Amino acid sequence: MQLLEFQKQMFDEVLGDDCLVIASKGIGLHSLLFLLMKAFNNGDNLILIIGSSLEEQEYLIDCFKEDDDSRNSDRLPKKVNSDVSANERIKLYEKGGILFVTSRILVVDMLVKRIPFNRISGIIVCKAHSIVDSCQEAFILRLFRMNNKSGFIKAVSQNPVAFNQGFARLDRVMRLLFVRFVYLWPRFHAAITSSFDARMKPDVIEVRLVMSEEMKTIQFALMDLISMCLKEMAKCNVSLLTDVDGMTAENAISPGFDKMLRNQFDPVWHQLSAKTKRLINDLKLLRQLLSLLTSEDCVSFYLTLKAIKQNVRLDTSTSDWFFWEPTQVLFSSAKRRLFKVSDEEEKAELELNPKWISFCEMIEEIKQESLFLGNEVDVIVVVENDITTRRLKDVLDKGAKNLLNELYLKNIRTVTTTPRIDDAKRKVPKKKPIPKDENTVTLTQIVKNFDRKEELFKKKESFNIHYHVLNEGPLHLERLLKLYKPKYFILYDPNMQVVRQLEVYQALVCAPEKSKVYFFLYEGSAEEQKYLTSLRKEKLAFETLIKEKASMVVPSERDGKSEHHPDLIRGNPNEAATSSRQAGGQLSRNQVIQQRIIVDMREFRSVLPSIIHKRGIDIDPITIEIGDYVLTPETCVERKSVSDLIGSLNSGRLYSQTQVMTRHYKKSILLIEFDQNKSFNFKGKYWGLGRRLEAGEHDVVAKLLLLTLHFPQLRIVWSPSPYFSAEIFEHLKQNKEQPDSEKAITVIEEQLPVERSEDKYDIATKDFLLSIPGVNLYNVYAIMNRANSIAELCEKTEEDLVSIIGNKQNAETIYKFFHQDLVSCCVNDQLMINDEVKNKRFSKKVKK
Template sequence: MAGNTGELLEFDRQIFLDLLNEDGLVIMAKGLGVDRMMLNFLKLYCSPKSFVLVLNTSNYQEEYFIEELKAHNVDLIPKIITSQYSSIEREEIYLQGGVLFVTPRILVVDMLSKRVPIHLINGIIVAKAHKMIESYQEAFITRLYRQNNKNGFVKAFSDAPSTFTSGFSQVEKVMKNLFVRKLFLWPRFHATVTGCLEKHKVDVVELLIPMTKHMVTIQTAIIDIIYTCLKELKKGNPSLDTSDLVVENAMSQAFDNIVKVQLEPIWHQLSGKTKQLIDDLKMLRLLILFLTQYDCITFLNYLESVRTNGTRLNKYSLWLFLDSTNVLFTHARKRVFGDSTVATENSKTRAEFIESDQLDTLLEPNPKWSLLTKILEEIKDMDCNSEEKRVLICALDERTCYQIKNYLIHGEREALMRNFNRTRSEKNKISLADGTGNENRNAEISISPIMVKLSKKSKEKRKSNEAENQEETSKKKSKTDAIHLNPEEIEGLPLDAITIHPLHGCSDPYSLTRVLTALNPRFVILYDPELVFVRQLEVFKASRPGQQLRVYFTMYSSSAEEQKYLTALRKEKEAFETLIREKAAMVIPEEREGKSDSCQQFSCDIQSIAMNVDTRIAGGRSQVNRNRKIIVDVREFRSELPSLIHKRGIDIVPITLKIGDYILSPDMCVERKSLSDLIGSLNSGRLYNQVVAMTRYYQRPILLIEFVKNKPFVLESKRFHPGEISFQDLTSKVALLTLQFPKLRLLWCDSPHSTAELFEQLKLNHDEPDPNYASEVGDEENAVVQYDMYTPKTQDFVLKLPGISIKNYRSIMNNIKDFQELRTANKERLIELLGNTNVGKNLWEFIHSVNQKVSATSTVSRKK
């Protein structure tokens, strides 16, 4: 966190000293400042005398670190290594030392190509270490690093404890990939953290506000609908683990991952009803969020659009026909139109109401708005200097911030009417995501028919406000995330300044941190509860012991909003408790750090060794070829396969290949396709050209179709397969491809692990590939034109003649019309065309020896 990087807090110093003395993995509670801790280590190594690599950082994170390091006047500013640098330039930068942010794919290729002086690296710092659970490139880098450098350090950081408890021994798996033995856990309830933050406590004013009668009824109806959907989901899929399929989890974003883990392997077997239920649960979670987050007009618009879109797409969800749904729609309309609107379902009566003058008595305000006014009035009446009355209001997303701004400037009635007028036209549809405001703020939401009718009534008012609405829209599109309100904009509140900032969805994730440091507020109003920001405020106050800070914490009582916040607290606490128990029971061997040659991670897999044992030799000694290698296209390092191949003891040679993705032997070329890539390549015809090139230059062309682990191992789902076979089917296209190219072989693998094992088996008893030949194949100019001039069979025939190679066969084909002309060509002409005396002589002798045999055979036949 910016501004807190000067003087370290007590627990900061303890973490720094622990990790400075020993390599390890640090897992901190969210909001305690994992970036601040990383920044202190980066300051230590920003010198030409050091050479430190930083992995797994985002672009914003890199810019933030560099900005802070510049402010601290370090000796050498870190560099960001991307593909814009050539290989020669990268090699020079590596030799200059300092701290380098490198993308994993580039670093892996440079390490394998010996461009990086691995033995000179002082250490590696890994950010977001929890991503190594599913990642592979960072693990590949640390393995290459430890194989060639036994003295450097590895320090990893994470602030996501829950991700380490989602499976079996996940934290131990990450530590194994990092080659570290120490695990440092720093939860919020750690004695040192608690003692440090309690010394300089934030003055917190917790304000619980009840929801309106309609909001309570709507929330109850949504929860009933969620419960019914979960019940139907369990009923239709009895094999599911139902322990996590509860209403409490369904209201959090983690529920999507829970369902994904269980259903992804059998997704192709699920019924349409099950898939619809999963989509409905996502939508209902957003619905219950929007209830407390946005005003009544926005909520009703979204609700009406769900039904309208379902009707238009012929997707009728089960929940739309429940009794609770009628209650939901009824009270959602009552919040906007009042009780008289829903007294009858007769559209004519409703239309008459719309045309009446009762509209001025409607539009239920957001209860938090009035509470916000009371808080600001309290701040205004406080006995302190006006310069100290700096107020920061933090809301969930950008849309909520602009609603607060409009309320503070125009008042609740005018703000609601402005929003109402803005939604009545198709030209000014509300942008609302198919997710929370921070997930996607630009998705479109339909306007309900009721809104359009009401808009006609407000036509004159709309014209008067049209210019102002356009101005607000342009402000929304600006890059500034914070909204500053001047004193004259808020009548009756002579505050020095009010700044409104979103908690999520900022264009820059460090924007709130910068605003908090630059503004240095005296009062913070937490409009929406957010666990991470609460912790940031605690650290912010502890780092400024002499400064007063009051935080107003607003929340709806007995609401889904409150439940979500408490659930986040509980789950983080349970995650740390689980990690503490795992740490106590963890037994880690000393060689885990990889600083000795006895580390088992550097040896081949047991299955790989067993495959190369010759039982005819006494004792079954291993016949593993230490020089085994596979040539890999540099673009393939985005996948997991190169790392798994290297893990099996096979050397990886990264080269930019024009033909194929993997070269296993001099005559074996593999083109790897994922299922989605296979479909796209077949449709575009690109795969056909790739197979043509492989069959032309390699004796054994192979098409590898690789599926994703824990996903269906099928090309097409039987459920969606038509009754008759069509040439447009995926299976038909694959069959036609094999008929067109008889030499082509297909490999089917259910995961990259299976592919690596299969590659090792295919390499047995085969020569090693030649990197020089592989890099030259297909690199000739106008290669595509040459491919089209001659048939593959003609080229194959010419390439099989003595002395003919990939480098000189075009000289023969372009200058000799046919085989008859080749037979009559003299020795001098062949030598001239091939550019080599011995090669030309061998070809001439072969052709004339064949001619003599043919002539002798013809003479014998005539005598008979």
């Protein structure tokens, strides 16, 4: 594989030390991963790669297949996920090599000792910026360092902005990764700059488009509305906002603004007023309109605005921005892009999208240049989404003017103003046809011209256009570059990472020839500001990291290879290891009982098992049919997150789970666990920025009440975070017997324990008795204790029932239920029905 000078230097740094590498987006970090994997790829090493996505795994495996030295199928990296059985995983671990392992699978294999720790040569962590204290990757690294002191740990990240969120984020991530060194590679690094300057740079043609006056007016109106919404939000939530300085219009158009809002308002979502929640939704809508202004045509933009206006209902939930002054400017300017008003008449005059015209011109220019080359020409067009891709294909097929006219005629009834009811009697003038421009080309002429050009380009090889959507990720662009090796690029929607990728591609592949890049950008637009903001944020993030690295104090035992590393000590180190209540704290080691909890395999998708293990409690991961956690032989816990709880209540799954759990365990607990980053409040849909529960929907609290009425022995624990849940589990296990894994697996096949007073009887009989009038939860056990069967209960007199129940009214109701004549009861019911029918008929006659 060809490498640039700075990539070789980066590889040398990473190869020698356990470290964290933070690089700019698009400078080829996946090449570094490939070189690391190739360096350790032999039969003696077992290298585990965690945190990688499926797309990254496929890309790196393809790189090995293309490499001459690694084409042997035995040396190719392998993916280990839930599809691979436990026995197959054991064989893969013993064989060695490079394995992409799912975090949940690797945690379980480490806990049950399927993977030998001394066999692991090292772990490579992808997306290191997402490492937090409670994540599965941090749990894996902690288990690895507790049992292996010689293996290496290397981590990479391409998101420097994430390391500036929170207090001392870089130091905390390095501590969780057990690394002592951090290497920063920004785009302005001297080695990167010199590597690009030493080679031929691409020929960049910056197409700066000028916005029309109406587009500028619309943009100013939208920015004014966004600023006014932010001011109203700050005014309504002075005591709740933690970052008032970040609530600016410049940050509002950046991609991470929604995440910033969510981080600030999620913990206090239940305290927000209805007005604040409307403003949050309004900001999202206005930002979408600002993006549509430069990406869509005038017809589509006006249709979107008109649909928003028609769906407005004048009530308490109406957004405030509809009544502000810039809103009128917004709607009127959007309409003027379609019509020109003269002498109180509207004349259709559609405003063409400048990007469409420039795109067609650039394609024609590339085609003219390719005629002289005589080879196959591939052009890569970078767009924001799939909608833009379809639009550009239609523009090339039909032409910009014809496509716009087609969109207008297709939606002419929606676009034109609907006549009033008062004017319905007036004579409606005939619609004048749209004046035809002399330079307008008909659709037939376009098809003939297109066919003629197609035949010409078939003779001169072919001309291909490949679209890269930014949502598909940077690796999709890398595949296109490897497959087609193009020389022409059109950045229809600017993106910082794509620009860096094209710089690396030019330096490695195209040099000494020049590739040609057409860079589209609206001058003075929000699109330009968004691109410049992304550059500025990354630069500021690296400058902050450089200062933090210079002043950071890293302990020598940070790598976790010492015997007494504080982060590897399980339990609370501040608590005494022994109790002073028993013999002055002089407990022997044999008297200390190691706590243990049985955890269902499916629960490793959550962070709770990791926190439980860190508190010093051993974990037995097995597949159990009843519950999620078995704390003691008598205690079982079913854990539910808020979203899972609502889904289980609506589907009825929680009822059946509770029914089975209460039958087989004396102490059944329902643990309702909230997200620690969100509000600990049970009011509607608190956990997102979407709608709340409507009045007609079933209330979750009411369903929980019904559940507790059906199962009075069920206990509910409300937990604000996983840390609180782990602490509760530790308290519930104090001075209790440890659970047995074999019994937990086979508990569903066993009979109910005899010592439980409420489970000495048949559950079906109990449910049948509760359906009898007069029998309730307060007297059902008294009846079952004094009567051996239903037949014996029927033979009881009314006085016997009073003595059993202690309530004369309920005893009389039960006695009548068993001894009332069925024939007379049916006759009486039929007479009552006949009387009702007669009364209804009589009432109808009277009405007539």
